[in-house]
Amino acid sequence: MPQKYVGQCLEIVYIDRAGNITQRKIEVKGIRGPLVRATCLQTGEPRTFRVENILAWKPAGGDRRSAC
Numbered sequence: 001m002p003q004k005y006v007g008q009c010l011e012i013v014y015i016d017r018a019g020n021i022t023q024r025k026i027e028v029k030g031i032r033g034p035l036v037r038a039t040c041l042q043t044g045e046p047r048t049f050r051v052e053n054i055l056a057w058k059p060a061g062g063d064r065r066s067a068c
Contacts, residue, residue, distance in 0.1 A: 001051050003031055009041070009060035009068035015053050025060055027068050041068055 005028045015021050026038035026047070036049040060068060 001031060001036060001054060001057065005057075006030055010057045011060050012049070012054050013056040014049060015055055021055070025068070 007028065009025060009027050011023065011025050013021060013023050025041040026036075026049070027041060029037045029039060029046075031037070031051075034051050036051060036054070038047055038049060039045070040047045
């Protein structure tokens, strides 16, 4: 996942360790190596996602400079 998404809102499709696939809307806080630090906008909780487990992503819509 490119660094250009830091500070942006994305919709992602993610597979967890148990093999469950979920769709989430996140605000990317930082990317370091294989990890994406983000806030899950559904729960408001900070989360860490493994890049290799993100199956798809796209901008969540709206102006790139606007808040989620």
